[in-house]
Amino acid sequence: MKPTQMLLLLSLAAPAFALHPARQGSIEVVKDSVAELRAEFDAVPKNQKQPGFDQKALDDKRVELAKRARALMEGNPRSEPAVRIRVWMVTSGVEAGSSDSLLDELMTKDIASPALGDLLDVLRPNSRPDARARVETLVEDAGDRGVRGLALRTLADHVKYDLDGLRAVEAGDVSVATHAKRHGDDRSESLRKSGANEVEKQYVALLERVAKEYGNVLDSRGRAIGPRAEGALFELQQLSIGKIAPEIEAEDIDGTTFKLGDYRGKVVVIDFWGHW
């Protein structure tokens, strides 16, 4: 980076700090508080199965944390720490009834923020009725490349959900009435008109775009989304019913190499397992 560019960046980023040195401290407080709020909320038992569950204590904690979160955002609502708090409020559901307005604010005034990536966790298929429309908006409008990548990956998941639903109808496992109930009458009809093969093409195209354009973007668990998109493509093209299983050649638990192909001629159950 040239020194002049550096200066320009500094001057863009600096005003809040430079003009109001006293505020710098409060911004740091806000930054620490996201983690603090999250930890406090995570520690409260959320359902009856957890030991120490107390509905009233949970309700009180929700009110208290939401109030603190809003107080923290007040001084500097457009700062990154404040955006992170808003995102946390949506993803944690700490405050009942406010997620629509918080999402609206995040997806307009804060649309450039890299912190929006976590929102995709609450915009999965079959979550909120407006999930897909919001994902499409983020694909188009998010200012941050990582957020756009995660949104595109999530959009692929939505199309996969449509595809699975259509396949179930075509196989006779799900009735048209049930499909219409699940997707809405109009959408169900247009999906059925397109047909599973057409929707599968859309799904493949989205996965290929994720792998090609956003492969190194990390998901909320810190895994690159490219290899997983390639995995989904591989599953679709090589691991569907009727395909010859791809060869596996690897070490066994004791370190001796063997092959899946060694079992040709037998009926084989492959079990992906773990003792946990």
Next chain:
Amino acid sequence: MYPHERSLVERLAGEPFAIVGVNSDKDREELKKTISAEKITWRSFWNGGSTAGPISTRWNVSSWPTIYVLDGEGRIRFKNVRGEQLDASIDQLLAELKAKAK
């Protein structure tokens, strides 16, 4: 899953049938203890000590256990069948194998 798999191995002893595991545990030595304690007699690939290992990533496995059932030609015939359905799918494929051999 182990009790069902053990019963499959016992019931189908002598048949052209095998279970092949792909194990994603973290610790090989701990796993060896589990294998002996749970009397797991079938062989497993080592997925590199992680659920994000090379085999499960290539096969796009995101939930455990994931099951594939292959016929004698190595063709994928069933996915994620469990319980009685798993037994029935294996029996169907064994019957196909026998019919072909005749």
